Amino acid sequence: MDRRNVWKTYTQAELKEMEDISARYKRCLDEGKTERECVEVAERLAKEAGYRCLCSYKEAGEPLKEGDKVYASFMGKMILLFQIGKEPLENGMNILGAHIDSPRIDIKQNPLYETDEMAYLDTHYYGGIKKYQWLASPLSLHGVIVKKDGTKVRVNIGENENDPVFVITDLLVHLAGKQMSQKASEVIEGDNLDLLIGSRPLTEAEGLKEDEKEAVKAGVLRLMEETYGIGEEDFVSAELEIVPAGKARDCGIDRSMILSYGQDDRVCAFTSLFAMLDNPQISRTACCILVDKEEIGSVGATGMHSRFFENTIAELIALTGEESELKVRRALQNSKMLSSDVSAAYDPMFAAAFEKRSSAFFGKGLVFNKFTGSRGKNGSNDANAEYLAEIRSVMDEAGVGYQYAELGKVDVGGGGTIAYIMAQYGMEVIDSGVAVLCMHAMYEISSKADVYEAVKGYKAFIEKIGQK
Structure with a gap:
């Protein structure tokens, strides 16, 4: 009918x-x-x-x-x-x-790590997603971090036009022959949906220690302390969610639809x-x-x-x-x-x-x-x-x-x-x-x-x- x-x-x-x-x-x-x-x-x-x-x-x-x-x-x-x-x-x-x-991607409780002078947050996806869709797109970070004294710190990074955004990287097409032949569910594994959040090492002028082996991670931790007053252990009592950055928009030349x-x-x-x-x-x-x-x-x-x-x-x-x-x-x-x-x-x-x-x-x-x-x-x-x-x-x-x-x-x-x-x-x-x-x-x-x-x-x- x-x-x-x-x-x-x-x-x-x-x-x-x-x-x-x-x-x-x-x-x-x-x-x-x-x-x-x-x-x-x-x-x-x-x-x-x-x-x-x-x-x-x-x-x-x-x-x-x-x-x-x-x-x-x-x-x-x-x-x-x-x-x-x-x-x-x-x-x-x-x-x-x-x-x-x-559906979204969540931050784990012990997430911050550095590898090859790149800083990441370890993640676990929530709900049914096509994992490959989340690659190479601007992402924002929302949620709360609760300190041991009960102080609740709100986090919302990536929605304001002056904010930085985050990304989950994808492999360039020139090197992706094997990836392109895989099933969609295998294009990227859940363990590789980690959020790239930094690449700049802390400098000596900013307090870099001589024996520091993870200078990029140290720089991220310094920013966290300066901006939110939180340390690495505070991730344990945090609920942080990764969602697409940007506002809901009219869709279609006739503006008949909403994209969000x-x-x-x-x-x-x-x-x-x-x-x-x-x-x-x-x-x-x-x-x-x-x-x-x-x-x-x-x-x-x-x-x-x-x-x-x-x-x-x-x-x-x-x-x-x-x-x-x-x-x-x-x-x-x-x-x-x-x-x-x-x-x-x-x-x-x-x-x-x-x-x-x-x-x-x-x-x-x-x-x-x-x-x-x-x-x-x-x-x-x-x-x-x-x-x-x-x-x-x-x-x-x-x-x-x-x-x-x-x-x-x-x-x-x-x-x-x-x-x-x-x-x-x-x-x-x-x-x-x-x-x-x-x-x-x-x-x-x-x-x-x-x-x-x-x-x-x-x-x-x-x-x-x-x-x-």
Whole structure:
């Protein structure tokens, strides 16, 4: 079933609104290149929209009431937002969920070394990447270094136009005969994805010791001490991430697309956030979950497998004056959720990997995936037909452009989201999101129209789903 390209339907007012949302989205992409930065952006925007930290209610013993807007963050890498509805929480919530981690390259805990008068940082890649794509491109370094006394040093090098950038080197084509004959997965090994950070030796005038054998490394350490007040051992308690340097840009001569790092899954995260902050008119409590670690299995304290979300619901129930484990269970089971993650946009240049009738297309709106998984729906949440019908009704009533899709041909590949984790509570969950080209590449591409329709669709969901 073909869906109409939504660009053809837009009025001038809608085109302007779309451009405003796209500009806002690009600013968020620029500010939020790591999960910590995304939480900071979300928390700032939430406060500007009138949200209060849940902790302030707990400390004051202040009960929650209809209309209250609260947020709770955890370890700086996961954040939950709630707008309290008029229905009791045990009746369930309308939940938007997306992840804010993206494929990247991480710095190891003992990373700094020198070889042949070149200084490097040792790395370990995070999530599914094509390793060869990260060679010979400008890279930036983001994260935190925490000293033994608890002082937290923020690191952001490579984004300002006056900053230096970093690089992972590639072999020149003149000497790359063997490399060019290798499989793409073997062009460069993970152990060779080390970041080149310096080549200038420390001078005697700058304090070079006579017996110093690693003068370039010594020069790097001197700069670290002067700039950040940190030493080599402080890398042990650091979280540093390597990401592409540069800002989100309009793509195409018609400026119809957005090119940026990290749109998987921040295109769903920020559009969910925008819908949540737009003061929706709700009956059921609305919730937005922005979570970490999806790219490596949703594990750890800040992944969706953690109990932070469940514990926070218990806190909300308690603050409504109805503390009850049973009501927490009811609130979770009676909820309905869009588990939002990007879909693979149909790419005519690689048509053989797609089943065209079941593919997501640019410009055709928000994507719904009844199931994900791979090779026999392995690892998938498979949404109920009744829930799909309810979503269709809500989206049509709100005039949202939407489509249905799978991730590639049946035996070609596949993928998963956080949907199956939330479905374990018994709630209705379906995968949804925005179609993206070049998923998991250094730079991914989305359609401005699909970003716009996602915001509209997410707002319609939290306002209308589950209405009695």
